Amino acid sequence: MNATLFGLCAAALVGIGLYGLIVNPQPLRKILSFNLIGNGVFLVCAVIARKGAALGMAGDPVPQALLITAIVVAFSASALAVALLLRLFEVSGTTSLDEDSPARTDRDGQPS
């Protein structure tokens, strides 16, 4: 019962992250949304692991071990994404990928 509640929470998190990913033109926000979607998927795996609990173990250890791997790899993906973002900012002076975004200003804050 509790595991199902967390499963619904995970579905909601994926939805929220997906909304933010599509709507926000700024890459830093997109990285945050990507992390939210990832965490939602991890929560789904943990719910499945919890449902597989038996024989004195609180959860199926195979999905849980894969989750540890997944969290570390998600961090490395975020680190690479942030490095790309900072390089984009250094090269072009803006972080927005959207052509019409009002957030596209240059270093002095003037719209470019």
Add this chain to the structure above:
Amino acid sequence: MSVVLDLALILVILALALWVMLARETFVAVTSFIAYGLLLTLAWVRLGAVDVAMTEAAIGAGLTGALLIGAAARLRKSGYTLRRAQASLPRRILAMAVSVAVSAVLAACLLWLPEPPSTLVPEVAAAIPVTGVGNPITAVLLAFRAMDTLLEAIVLLFALIGVWSLAPNELWGTRPDVPHHADPQDVLAYVARVLPPIGIVVAVYILWVGADHPGGKFQAATILAAMWLLVMMAGLVKAPPIGRRALRAWLVAGPLVFVAIGVYGAVSAGAFLAYPEAWAKPLIVVIEVALLPSLAITLALLLIGAPRGASTT
């Protein structure tokens, strides 16, 4: 009663996730993300995944939060405005429709999971005594699915190479830029002198106890990486130049030992990364101890990023 607790936790997690999406200032969004990550740690504990909770607290909330705060601060220091840009109405409606559809499909799949649930616990319980470790997650990570752990260590190295390759050509091989305070009388310098010994002891303890209790090398490596980052950010130590051979040797030492043990297993026990019967526990310990410094250095260097030109502040 526990349902009420879980429901309250879920509501706060969802509220924080919404705040991350809808906050106007990016800095506020990142801070909410860190708080959200810490509450997600509690969700893992409620689901019975204590090892995952420790990893989420260390890497998911801690390192990822530090990474994003560093990025937001670097952008803000360059005078760039960080307010959320409003998207057009058709785009928002489309995004809402897509996200609701995906959430509904995911929720439906979760409500229709097979009963009784398929599980690998009996197989794991039957095979654990051979490995000699008591923590089933450590057994899965380092004995049953050791290939995944090896590939993960290599993926981390690839990510690091990817981050380094973003340095300007003329700066390849130089020191990355770590934001630091150079004052040796500072509070930060004091913390950077007192905390690392405690952190090292805690990290080694977590590594050692991970054989039979929740813990393991990923959490320990994160603590070591955090201690090194603290010392660098306090200005007590300079970041190493990325072209230095000793640094690169330390980085690949862990995965190389892992691969060597895998080859030894192929030669002596019939399959890559198979362990001979009586040698399982010692080999697992050797792999963990060898991977620990490589992981710690890789995680810290991923956070610091590529060398940047002094012209960009």
Add this chain to the structure above:
Amino acid sequence: MSLFLDAVTVVAVLLGMFFFLAGTVGLLRFPDSLTRLHALTKADNLGLGFVVIGLLPQTHSLLAAAKLVLIWGLVMWASAAVSQLIARSVREESEP
């Protein structure tokens, strides 16, 4: 005996929650950063302290109790250092 220990746990954790609530209300309602830092220290010291004191009767080994107290000590120490850093950056930002 265990009833008495459980009562101690409930009372101490409730006291801890009161201080956490006070700290959070202060964080949300105080006018500027320095006063908010002051409110947060109450949550860290007294709030966490009472929660740890409440959890001590529930531990079954001296090692677990020592770990809890060590966690409390580290959190207090780290929050003291971080409060100093935040306060200094607030002062540097406000000085023209």
